[in-house]
Amino acid sequence: MSLDRRRFLQLTALGIITFADSGCDPWDDLSRETDHPQLLMMMLGPQRVRELGRQYLLTTPSEENSSLLYRNIRESSARFGRGRWFGYRAIDDQIRDDFTEGRTVLVDGWVLSVTEARQAALYSLRPVSPAI
Amino acid sequence: MHTDARTLENGTVLQGDLCIVGAGAAGITIAREFANTPLKVLLLEGGGFEFEQQMQDLYRGEIVGQPYFPLQAAALHYFGGTTNHWAGFCATFDDIDFEKRDWVPHSGWPIRRKDLDPFYARAQTILDLGPYKYDPGDWKMGDADRVPLIGDSRAFSTKMWQFSPPTRFGTKYRNEIVNSPNIHLYTHASVVELEANEELTAVRSARIRTFDGKEYSARAPRFVLCCHAIQNARLLLASKAQAPAGLGNSNDLVGRYFMEHFEMPSAELVLARPQTTKTNLYLMEGLGGPPRGELAITPAAQREHRVLHGTASFEAGNYGDPVKSTFQFIDTLMMNAQRAWRNGGMKGPPPMAAAAAATAPREAVPRFYHLMTRQEQTPNPDSRVTLSAEKDALGVPRARLDWRPSDLDKRSIRTFYQLLGREMGRTGTGRIQIKDWLLSDDKTWPSFISGGWHHMGTARMADDPKQGVVDANCRVHSLSNLYIGGSAVYPTAGAVNPTLTLVALALRLADHLKSSRGLA
Numbered sequence: 001m002s003l004d005r006r007r008f009l010q011l012t013a014l015g016i017i018t019f020a021d022s023g024c025d026p027w028d029d030l031s032r033e034t035d036h037p038q039l040l041m042m043m044l045g046p047q048r049v050r051e052l053g054r055q056y057l058l059t060t061p062s063e064e065n066s067s068l069l070y071r072n073i074r075e076s077s078a079r080f081g082r083g084r085w086f087g088y089r090a091i092d093d094q095i096r097d098d099f100t101e102g103r104t105v106l107v108d109g110w111v112l113s114v115t116e117a118r119q120a121a122l123y124s125l126r127p128v129s130p131a132i
Numbered sequence: 133m134h135t136d137a138r139t140l141e142n143g144t145v146l147q148g149d150l151c152i153v154g155a156g157a158a159g160i161t162i163a164r165e166f167a168n169t170p171l172k173v174l175l176l177e178g179g180g181f182e183f184e185q186q187m188q189d190l191y192r193g194e195i196v197g198q199p200y201f202p203l204q205a206a207a208l209h210y211f212g213g214t215t216n217h218w219a220g221f222c223a224t225f226d227d228i229d230f231e232k233r234d235w236v237p238h239s240g241w242p243i244r245r246k247d248l249d250p251f252y253a254r255a256q257t258i259l260d261l262g263p264y265k266y267d268p269g270d271w272k273m274g275d276a277d278r279v280p281l282i283g284d285s286r287a288f289s290t291k292m293w294q295f296s297p298p299t300r301f302g303t304k305y306r307n308e309i310v311n312s313p314n315i316h317l318y319t320h321a322s323v324v325e326l327e328a329n330e331e332l333t334a335v336r337s338a339r340i341r342t343f344d345g346k347e348y349s350a351r352a353p354r355f356v357l358c359c360h361a362i363q364n365a366r367l368l369l370a371s372k373a374q375a376p377a378g379l380g381n382s383n384d385l386v387g388r389y390f391m392e393h394f395e396m397p398s399a400e401l402v403l404a405r406p407q408t409t410k411t412n413l414y415l416m417e418g419l420g421g422p423p424r425g426e427l428a429i430t431p432a433a434q435r436e437h438r439v440l441h442g443t444a445s446f447e448a449g450n451y452g453d454p455v456k457s458t459f460q461f462i463d464t465l466m467m468n469a470q471r472a473w474r475n476g477g478m479k480g481p482p483p484m485a486a487a488a489a490a491t492a493p494r495e496a497v498p499r500f501y502h503l504m505t506r507q508e509q510t511p512n513p514d515s516r517v518t519l520s521a522e523k524d525a526l527g528v529p530r531a532r533l534d535w536r537p538s539d540l541d542k543r544s545i546r547t548f549y550q551l552l553g554r555e556m557g558r559t560g561t562g563r564i565q566i567k568d569w570l571l572s573d574d575k576t577w578p579s580f581i582s583g584g585w586h587h588m589g590t591a592r593m594a595d596d597p598k599q600g601v602v603d604a605n606c607r608v609h610s611l612s613n614l615y616i617g618g619s620a621v622y623p624t625a626g627a628v629n630p631t632l633t634l635v636a637l638a639l640r641l642a643d644h645l646k647s648s649r650g651l652a
Binding site: 039040042043044095096098099100102104106108109110111112113 | 399402403404499549550552553554555556557558560562563564565566567568571
């Protein structure tokens with residue numbers, strides 16, 4: 001399939017805007033793995049994960065603060081985790097540990113680990129990226 | 133030998149050595165055990181060899197309490213009984229099902245699983261099942277895809293099922309019964325009352341009535357009621373000419389502790405990595421297919437969380453699709469359509485299969501599964517069968533069913549899926565979404581509350597006459613010669629369909645009756 005010049009420029013411009021937008025993202029200081037529950041995303045899709053995040057915050061309004069959510073996830077890792085924070089692998093381990101130890105919450109009927117529920121909540125607080 | 137009771141002279145007295153009332157799975161099983169013995173067996177069946185609307189209407193009853201399936205559609209009233217439309221699901225009760233569990237009121241059988249093992253093995257043949265093996269490892273059949281979904285779990289194991297073709301007793305065993313020289317089958321012989329001796333210590337005769345007003349009686353030294361759990365209770369309660377509360381009911385237990393299996397859509401499963409290898413073992417491949425598994429909560433988890441025994445079966449589907457309970461899926465319209473399809477030579481796909489295909493998954497390798505609960509019900513004395521004020525065409529009060537679940541029933545289903553959700557997460561298998569109806573309070577049940585047409589209890593087994601209607605040999609405590617066959621005697625329901633256990637108990641009862649006559 002060929003791409004005409006006009007379409008190419010449109011897409012390029014949109015890409016630059018998106019890149020610039022993410023560059024200005026106030027969430028930059030948060031690791032992507034923290035606000036991106038990757039397994040849930042894969043299973044349920046971003047829209048449903050965002051809804052689950054909103055549901056979690058409705059039932060846990062005291063955590064409706066991104067910094068607090070971020071801190072809770074990290075503190076939970078420090079308290080229950082296996083050591084330092086090492087990205088996706090570590091958070092996957094933390095989620096599994098949550099399930100093993102019974103640190104689960106019901107969000108819209110879903111049995112979620114506390115960590116991934118907070119991840120979903122963080123994700124729901126993230127501004128929606130412009131559709132491409 | 134076979135006689136249509138409508139051809140007998142009014143007032144005829146039938147005399148035998150053993151009188152079995154009801155020719156369904158239990159009655160036919162017991163009768164066959166006496167074939168070619170010196171004993172004359174009277175086998176009394178209310179219906180004929182085919183479905184008759186007038187006969188079926190005798191099973192119509194009144195429903196109070198929780199909504200329930202129309203009673204006249206749940207059990208069949210002709211030779212072969214409900215095996216004429218059963219689906220053939222067979223699995224054994226587990227050890228824990230027989231135990232007294234301090235968190236399950238009124239639990240505990242006077243017998244153990246090991247007491248039934250030899251009879252389970254014999255029942256396999258009667259029901260055209262495979263070898264007496266119910267360990268998942270026995271059924272891999274060289275297929276690497278048939279592996280348990282969750283390995284290494286303290287909370288869940290795989291409960292294996294085998295599938296009868298399904299065996300229609302009315303078809304398969306008809307000639308054997310009819311041609312037996314010592315089994316005397318009487319069809320259209322509806323027993324309307326049992327008469328006891330003056331001391332009320334033994335049954336003397338069974339009164340039989342036909343639609344044209346004739347009356348006969350059957351006499352024998354021993355009687356076995358195999359009418360079906362609701363109808364057994366109804367007949368005992370209706371036999372009140374000499375005992376106002378009914379025969380065998382001096383402790384007000386007859387009809388109580390009616391139980392069902394909850395069969396309801398309860399959760400959704402989404403897999404982390406869609407693959408067939410981990411779900412093949414759990415999927416139905418049609419009636420009479422190869423053995424399959426259901427996820428079952430382990431005895432250890434039942435004890436730890438003080439919950440009932442339950443399982444989950446899988447139905448591949450699409451997220452958000454409406455899912456029906458057993459009662460919703462196979463309603464009376466579906467039953468009629470299925471019967472018409474069978475009577476019409478079984479042309480084209482069966483209506484049930486067509487309905488199931490309508491909700492088939494859109495993905496080749498499904499990611500979503502609907503999880504269906506199958507769980508025992510807490511024995512509850514207030515869940516009961518009594519007599520209605522309305523009488524049937526033969527003048528017998530109709531049954532009145534007051535089905536009452538308990539808080540523990542609902543809490544157990546919810547706990548099951550909470551634990552399953554944890555296990556799915558712990559093992560990285562997937563995630564579970566519990567249905568809304570399970571998340572409300574434990575007293576509220578949805579309008580689609582459903583059982584599996586498994587009627588149990590109503591004449592429960594216990595060593596103590598104050599706790600049960602029959603003893604460990606299925607003999608009514610207060611009557612020296614009256615026995616009960618079938619699922620009416622179950623003190624608890626287990627988490628599996630009742631037929632295999634019912635047939636095993638019938639074989640055990642037959643052995644007991646034979647040994648008491650020196651025939652063992």
